[in-house]
Amino acid sequence: MKKLINEPDGVLVDALNGVAAAHPSLSVNVADRYVTRAGGPRSGKVGLVSGGGSGHEPLHGGFVGYGMLDAACPGEVFTSPVPDQILAATKAVDAGSGVLHIVKNYTGDVLNFQMAAELAADSAVRVESVLVNDDVAVENSTWTAGRRGTGATVFVEKIVGAAAEQGANLATAAALGKEVNERSRSFGVALTPCTVPAAGKPGFELAEDEIELGVGIHGEPGRTRGKLVTAKEITAIALEAIHADMPLSGEVLVMVNGMGGTPLIELYVVFDAVAKWMTAHGVGITRSLVGNYITSLEMAGCSITVCRLTPQLTQLWDAPVETPALRWGR
């Protein structure tokens, strides 16, 4: 295992200290392991909390800030955050208007966020939750009942974050999050495995000419193993899987996301293939992201996430955002 770390068990705490030092716009509670905006909650605004195992950076801590999340709860690498941690973050961002949990569909995450929501209710904090389950590759998997939650999480966090900033109430924010999730689908491909620091060895193996089609963000098995083919062919496999599940038409938001170990130049090669596929199928890409947004440590590979836009979703996507990993103002 070759990693820029001090000790395998200290990675999360060291990284959180690094996040605190790098981003004055964030407040990092290292002891309780959550990240909030430095300014604290804003009265009248619904609080948005997400979280999950670490190793997917910049998700979720990199998306805390104006126009996106109020708090992120990072678990140990590829391990769910615990209920007390989520509860503490939930209480920290509640400004009286309730808190929305954005939860990726992994069994541990779902259970622990649910427990935290129940504990929060005991403290009179209203909590709603949105379950993200956009990955079309498989039904049920190593750590999931149903579909896995992957790239659409970024879309839900951005779009609901904008709505919350504009004053959406808890029920509206929850409904919007569900709408974004329902209109989004993802498919991922791995070229290499990745190594959890505490495990010290790769989570799976791939032969030199082999790829995992439909891989999960922890390296969970996908649909099938295939031979390494061209970026165009891989893109077509991913988009056809998405299109078969949710026919694509109209205007879409597309994310070509790097898994952590793939050079940006290759992600642009994939985006070119996506753009050509969409044109050939009469679909218009009107918004896009190309880069590392929801990663799997140093895994080589990419995922493609597509959201069928509406005018409202486009407007919320375009709304100003100011976080470490996503930042713009229009």
Add this chain to the structure above:
Amino acid sequence: MKKLINEPDGVLVDALNGVAAAHPSLSVNVADRYVTRAGGPRSGKVGLVSGGGSGHEPLHGGFVGYGMLDAACPGEVFTSPVPDQILAATKAVDAGSGVLHIVKNYTGDVLNFQMAAELAADSAVRVESVLVNDDVAVENSTWTAGRRGTGATVFVEKIVGAAAEQGANLATAAALGKEVNERSRSFGVALTPCTVPAAGKPGFELAEDEIELGVGIHGEPGRTRGKLVTAKEITAIALEAIHADMPLSGEVLVMVNGMGGTPLIELYVVFDAVAKWMTAHGVGITRSLVGNYITSLEMAGCSITVCRLTPQLTQLWDAPVETPALRWGR
């Protein structure tokens, strides 16, 4: 070789098509291989042109936009852009106030930018150039006479870009670029090699417990090979090499840059170590970047770049920027 590409010789063109499709704010001339702002040059503004081999993305194309570059000239992977290409970009962005070339110190880049500058003079375009040579690891190397140009390129492009936006003339912009370069130093470390698509195999080899200290952005040898040690120890080696060359004090801008294959969580572990080293040495980090800004394909490792700030440099660093890879407004 496992890469998300179509054919090794087509990577640059495919990627440029992807950049064009992803970024409406850019204008990509795929035939002549340069990227400019979609809006064209602005009268009265000095044009900023940089370039170099591809494989270092987001450098340079990802830094084209308001407050930073006017054009980028990508060569083939790890190969200098050619004079005609640089000349075409130079002419495309000249608005009568001259053009500043920002050149990393590699022999091919230096020669080709110089030839382009001479050809531009024949067309009555005034050109000045700034040579970036911030890497303290080695004097002379595989592709360099003198020191290599690495991370400080990002600082020069951002800070001079802001000044040019505010109306600095050509001589002032060139002097400022030299000042930023003189106040900046870098040191890089590789944990794994990387593979140029056209070569098909890694450019060098490292044993499972070995790292290259002072590596170049093309995998050129550094000072020495060492055993893999902790992030704290690697950070201390890098910062002591920088500090020995340019004593650090006052306020600094620090970039912890990923080489392309290192997870963001590890870069934050390194940033934590940098912050603690700086505190122990009485140096204040007042601005920072953590992420992949000047990469070496899928190489695992990182580089640390430090710039000793002045109030003017801080103000220019903070000035609004709107490019694919760096974006903020204050």
